[in-house]
Structures are given as structure tokens and as C-alpha cells.
Amino acid sequence: MRTAASRLIHSRASLSRLCTMALSRNKRCLSTESNQVEEPFKVEEAETVNAPPPPEEKLLVLGGSGFVGTHVCKEALNRGVSVASLSRSGRSLIRDSWANRMTWHQGNLLSPDSWKEALDGVTAVISCVGGFGSPSYMYKINGTANINAIRAASVKGVKRFVYISAADFGMANYLLQGYYDGKRAAETELLTKFPYGGVILRPGFIYGTRRVGSLKIPLEVIGSPLEMLLQHAKPLSQLPLVGPLFTPPVNVNSVAKVAVRAATDPVFPPGIIDVHGILRYTHQK
Numbered sequence: 001m002r003t004a005a006s007r008l009i010h011s012r013a014s015l016s017r018l019c020t021m022a023l024s025r026n027k028r029c030l031s032t033e034s035n036q037v038e039e040p041f042k043v044e045e046a047e048t049v050n051a052p053p054p055p056e057e058k059l060l061v062l063g064g065s066g067f068v069g070t071h072v073c074k075e076a077l078n079r080g081v082s083v084a085s086l087s088r089s090g091r092s093l094i095r096d097s098w099a100n101r102m103t104w105h106q107g108n109l110l111s112p113d114s115w116k117e118a119l120d121g122v123t124a125v126i127s128c129v130g131g132f133g134s135p136s137y138m139y140k141i142n143g144t145a146n147i148n149a150i151r152a153a154s155v156k157g158v159k160r161f162v163y164i165s166a167a168d169f170g171m172a173n174y175l176l177q178g179y180y181d182g183k184r185a186a187e188t189e190l191l192t193k194f195p196y197g198g199v200i201l202r203p204g205f206i207y208g209t210r211r212v213g214s215l216k217i218p219l220e221v222i223g224s225p226l227e228m229l230l231q232h233a234k235p236l237s238q239l240p241l242v243g244p245l246f247t248p249p250v251n252v253n254s255v256a257k258v259a260v261r262a263a264t265d266p267v268f269p270p271g272i273i274d275v276h277g278i279l280r281y282t283h284q285k
């Protein structure tokens with residue numbers, strides 16, 4: 001006890017001696033009692049700190065050459081994100097100037113060896129890969145292709161994965177079996193592999209100007225008024241059997257905006273977002 005007390009007295013004395021020495025040499029000792037600074041404290045030389053730079057956001061859009069994909073790419077570029085796309089056709093027919101600001105990979109999600117290096121350094125993925133055809137083709141393109149992508153992204157340590165799925169269409173689910181079975185299988189895989197960074201968007205009909213070759217099809221002519229009408233009819237969309245027919249269409253720019261936000265905002269909640277959720281997020285700043 002006495003030893004500890006004498007050490008304390010000794011260290012206080014040493015501190016005071018140090019302070020006097022510093023005062024006489026530099027006149028810069030700060031006094032806690034008077035709060036006075038004799039001379040402004042100057043940093044003579046800055047120390048070099050080797051802190052790593054903040055990680056760059058790098059987004060890979062699967063199906064970036066398609067209808068929804070091109071809008072997703074443009075939205076992400078406008079937000080200053082570094083963007084790449086992967087599809088079987090690569091850049092193909094896209095001649096717009098924005099397309100020069102991104103990287104175009106060519107690969108098939110059904111043949112994993114043709115595209116895995118496209119995931120190098122990627123922080124987030126948005127998958128716009130899907131399609132129609134025979135039941136087995138629809139299962140492959142909506143399900144297997146996306147499941148392959150989800151697994152590969154998870155192995156590569158990608159942080160966030162957004163999947164453009166589709167709203168339930170009641171009886172149509174039965175008619176388009178491979179399509180919906182594939183969508184739901186990919187959703188299950190996503191929620192398993194990305195429990196904290198997986199987001200599923202379930203739009204109904206998506207409208208906007210769709211390009212088919214050199215043709216531009218203005219789907220907004222019917223989509224926009226229907227959206228205005230049906231977005232306030234949520235109770236009707238919950239009716240059994242016919243309810244899904246009242247699902248409001250959604251603008252392709254709204255889908256792109258919510259998808260990019262979900263892929264780049266680290267606090268965006270994981271899980272499933274239905275059409276009404278997409279419309280709600282679209283109107284948020």
C-alpha cells in the first residue's frame with residue numbers, strides 16, 4: 001500500500017518535472033487547472049497513415065442488355081457507381097453513349113465456366129435474367145441460371161444480391177409453371193445464401209419503352225394509366241383467384257431505382273418487396 005502511494009507521489013513529481021522541462025524548452029505545456037495555452041499548439045509534421053481507401057462500389061448487372069437491365073445500368077451509372085453487365089450477347093446492339101461508360105461481359109449463366117471472372121471485385125449483383133418458353137426452358141432461365149449466379153456470388157464474397165422476380169399471378173402461375181417454379185426456387189436460394197443482403201423485387205407488368213431490334217414499343221401507353229388506376233385498389237388485388245389481375249403495372253424506371261438502391265444501400269432491409277412496396281420506395285427521396 002505504502003509502496004503504491006510512494007509510486008504515485010513519485011510519478012506525479014516526475015510528471016511535474018517533465019512539464020516544467022517542456023515549458024522551459026517549448027513553452028507549450030497545457031495546464032488543466034488554468035485551461036490556459038501559452039502558445040497555440042502546432043503540429044510540426046504530419047504522420048503518414050496507411051489507411052486503406054474506402055471500398056469502391058462495383059455493381060454487376062446480370063442481363064444488363066435486356067429491357068429492365070438497361071434501365072438498371074443507366075440508373076446505377078447516374079449514381080456514380082462502377083457498372084458491368086453480363087449476358088449471352090454482351091453489348092450486342094446497344095449503341096447509346098451511356099453504354100461506353102461500362103464494361104460488357106459475354107457469358108451464359110447456365111455454363112458457369114464462361115463468366116465467373118466477371119464477379120472479381122464485385123460488391124453487389126442485380127439479376128435481371130429471366131424469360132419465357134417451354135416449361136423446362138423457363139425453369140432453367142428463371143431458376144437454374146439465377147441459382148448458379150447466387151451460389152457463385154456467395155462464394156466470391158459479394159455483399160448484396162438483388163433479384164428481379166415476379167408477382168404472383170394466381171391462375172397464371174399454373175399456366176406458366178416453369179416460370180414461377182423457377183422464380184420461387186431462385187428466391188429460396190437467395191434468402192438462404194444472402195440472409196442479410198438479399199433483396200427480391202416482385203413487380204407485375206413492367207412498362208416503359210421496350211426495344212425489339214430497331215423497333216421501340218411504348219408500353220407506357222397502357223401501363224401508365226393502368227398504374228394510376230390500380231395503385232389505389234390494393235384491397236382488390238387481395239381477392240381470391242381474380243385478385244392478381246388487379247396488380248398495378250410499374251414503370252421500368254421505378255424498378256431500376258429501387259433495385260439500385262437495394263444493391264448499394266447497406267441498410268436497405270433484406271427480403272421480398274411486392275409491387276406496392278416498389279411504388280412506396282420509388283416515392284422516397
Ligand SMILES: NC(=O)c1ccc[n+]([C@@H]2O[C@H](COP(=O)([O-])OP(=O)(O)OC[C@H]3O[C@@H](n4cnc5c(N)ncnc54)[C@H](OP(=O)(O)O)[C@@H]3O)[C@@H](O)[C@H]2O)c1
Pocket residue numbers: 062063064065066067068069086087088089090107108109110127128129130131141145164165166167203204205206207
Ligand atoms: N418485363 C416485364 O413486364 C416483367 C414483369 C415481371 C418480372 N419481370 C422479370 O424481370 C426480369 C427482366 O425482364 P426483361 O423484360 O428485362 O427481360 P429481357 O428483356 O428478356 O432481358 C433478359 C436478360 O437476360 C439475359 N439472359 C437471358 N438468359 C441468360 C443466360 N443464360 N445467361 C446470361 N444472360 C442471360 C438476356 O440477354 P441475352 O439473351 O443476350 O443472354 C437479357 O439481357 C426477368 O427476370 C423477368 O422475369 C419482367
